[in-house]
Amino acid sequence: MNLKSLANHLGLSQTTVSRALNGYSDVSLATRNRVSEAAKTYGYRPNVNARRLATGRSCVIGIAFPTDMNMFLDPHFIEFLTGLSEKASELDYDIMISSSQSEEVDVYRRFAEKGTVDLVILSNVDLSEERIRLLQDLNMPFIVHGRTATCDSYSYIDIDNYGVFHEPTKMLLEMGHDKIAILNGHPNRVYAIDRLNGWQDALKERGVMPNPDYMRAGAMSEENGYTFAMEILQLENRPTALLCSSVVMAKGAYRACNELGIKIGSEVSIVAHDDNVPLAQASDMNPPLTVTRSPLRDAGREIAIMAMNYLKGTDIKELQCLWHPELIFRKSVGAPPRTDI
Amino acid sequence: MNLKSLANHLGLSQTTVSRALNGYSDVSLATRNRVSEAAKTYGYRPNVNARRLATGRSCVIGIAFPTDMNMFLDPHFIEFLTGLSEKASELDYDIMISSSQSEEVDVYRRFAEKGTVDLVILSNVDLSEERIRLLQDLNMPFIVHGRTATCDSYSYIDIDNYGVFHEPTKMLLEMGHDKIAILNGHPNRVYAIDRLNGWQDALKERGVMPNPDYMRAGAMSEENGYTFAMEILQLENRPTALLCSSVVMAKGAYRACNELGIKIGSEVSIVAHDDNVPLAQASDMNPPLTVTRSPLRDAGREIAIMAMNYLKGTDIKELQCLWHPELIFRKSVGAPPRTDI
DNA sequence: TGTCTTTTCCAAAGCGCTTTGGAAACGGTA
DNA sequence: TACCGTTTCCAAAGCGCTTTGGAAAAGACA
Structure with missing residues (x-):
């Protein structure tokens, strides 16, 4: 069923049928209804390729x-x-x-x-x-x-990736933390750079110097979260808080904490950015994970x-x-x- | 640049240019070359939507x-x-x-x-x-x-999903194993059913009755591999060999073995089907994993x-x-x- | 030379839609 | 009634390609 035969069935021109279906106002409501009715019963659907050619848009x-x-x-x-x-x-x-x-x-x-x-x-x-x-x-x-x-x-x-790390850092500082580490995403991605700056600025605003030992960056996998956390948490002067670029990474960090026997929420605080990927539900974690949330x-x-x-x-x-x-x-x-x- | 203007530039008809570019034999080799040369220099590329409309195929x-x-x-x-x-x-x-x-x-x-x-x-x-x-x-x-x-x-x-489990089962039986468990994929998927049959038949051919305790099925995740292996390996009469529907599952099984202190390759043998997904390299595992291999x-x-x-x-x-x-x-x-x- | 086949090209139709530029019908006003 | 503005419809021209059904040119053969 194409436009032509639909038009014939209706005793209308192709123009009118086309314009009726596309909701133009220069066809009366009555025929507009009649046309869309007929289109439905005949199962008419405009051929996309013809439409694309005619309009120049492909959708x-x-x-x-x-x-x-x-x-x-x-x-x-x-x-x-x-x-x-x-x-x-x-x-x-x-x-x-x-x-x-x-x-x-x-x-x-x-x-x-x-x-x-x-x-x-x-x-x-x-x-x-x-x-x-x-x-x-x-x-x-x-x-x-x-x-x-x-x-x-x-x-x-x-x-606002700057805020994604700036806000929690500020919050943690206000709670008394001053040794705050970050597990960031891929270092040459813009979002990771913004987050890094957010963290650094928040620290500096409080007069805390960002510690290079507290910075890790890489693909946001569970594996990396684990590895990075393991390294950082075994530093002599280990941080009291961890900022993770994703919940997936935080999961790895949780695993590291469990292995090292470090209690999350008291001995170390963890915050992550939550893209809300179904595999990683921050609220279901143990303990439930504090996040900045923005569903991808x-x-x-x-x-x-x-x-x-x-x-x-x-x-x-x-x-x-x-x-x-x-x-x-x-x-x-x-x-x-x-x-x- | 469209067909028409390309044809004009060349002093040829649209037909000839079109047929030249589509490699028809009714245009001489000389002009065919000339046309494709010109098409390249002018950067001509046929409009897909026009072509789709004309041919009725969308590719x-x-x-x-x-x-x-x-x-x-x-x-x-x-x-x-x-x-x-x-x-x-x-x-x-x-x-x-x-x-x-x-x-x-x-x-x-x-x-x-x-x-x-x-x-x-x-x-x-x-x-x-x-x-x-x-x-x-x-x-x-x-x-x-x-x-x-x-x-x-x-x-x-x-x-040949039947063979995917039939072959290794046969092999294991010949090596002396008779307590062989399977960690299968989603139970109502056809491939999983075929594999189940392959396993059962191989056992029966040797006069071994398939043990229902040795069957697990579910999504082929690392998690499930771990859980299923944990369950099965802690049975009183634990199997000596494990067949996994994917390397990802086998990874979970490896983790379970390590936790339980069961030595893979001697205390328990593990075989998996290997779709060759990059995240799970069977040959890099420790010990290297025996597989039936067919890259997805x-x-x-x-x-x-x-x-x-x-x-x-x-x-x-x-x-x-x-x-x-x-x-x-x-x-x-x-x-x-x-x-x- | 003329005829027949083969090679090489082309004009025009068509794919199924949208859109332009009216035309016809209608209603309101003078 | 004549005129004009609205409303409602439509014929026809594209969109840029492929393909059909020749026609012209070139070669082959007698």
């Missing part, structure tokens, strides 16, 4: 991922992708993924030249972002998940909406989201242990 | 995944998807993913009616497969990763090729792959411990 959001990076193995990325994909299909957008052993930029170039996608999503940005330059050169719309150093010229969604899935859903608005012509300035995670206090944090005995 | 492979199933969190699925996606882009096919909270079948219906994808890939099949029926009704081409009970009427790729990524790559051939009209009977994993013997297997002391 497809693209994501490139180089196979060597294995973004798919990162539960954080997956969580984001799930949200994106969910919302996209609600909005009648499709998601196209393209992996290749070749350069990621080649994928974008192909996307742009062939007209397969309307817009691409950039993840895992680092400071030196040539991908952004290329996309701007190609005139290919894009939205960044995260930010680079200068971010005025494009649309993005990000959380929500970010994925939001970016789908932003993509739609972008393509509708909304100004870029209105498509720059910065979310401020909430700090959720739980039992994994307590006063620092007394050292004066 | 897109679809995958639906219900969000509640969280297939993306399963490293096995990801590994498969990576291979599929790699090979697809080599073959100039695109991958479209569609998640939705709604029924998976609705996604297929939408795919079919809108003409977005040429073919869909089915994963995680179980015995009662209405999805297959629906796709056949919709006339939507599909390839199954795995098999159902009756699988003559469709194209699939699968491994290869299956993904193969299914992309099969998809292409399917769409080219290859007969279904030629698109039914059954791979036989190789058995790789390593140190995790040894003679059963002597009990006669």
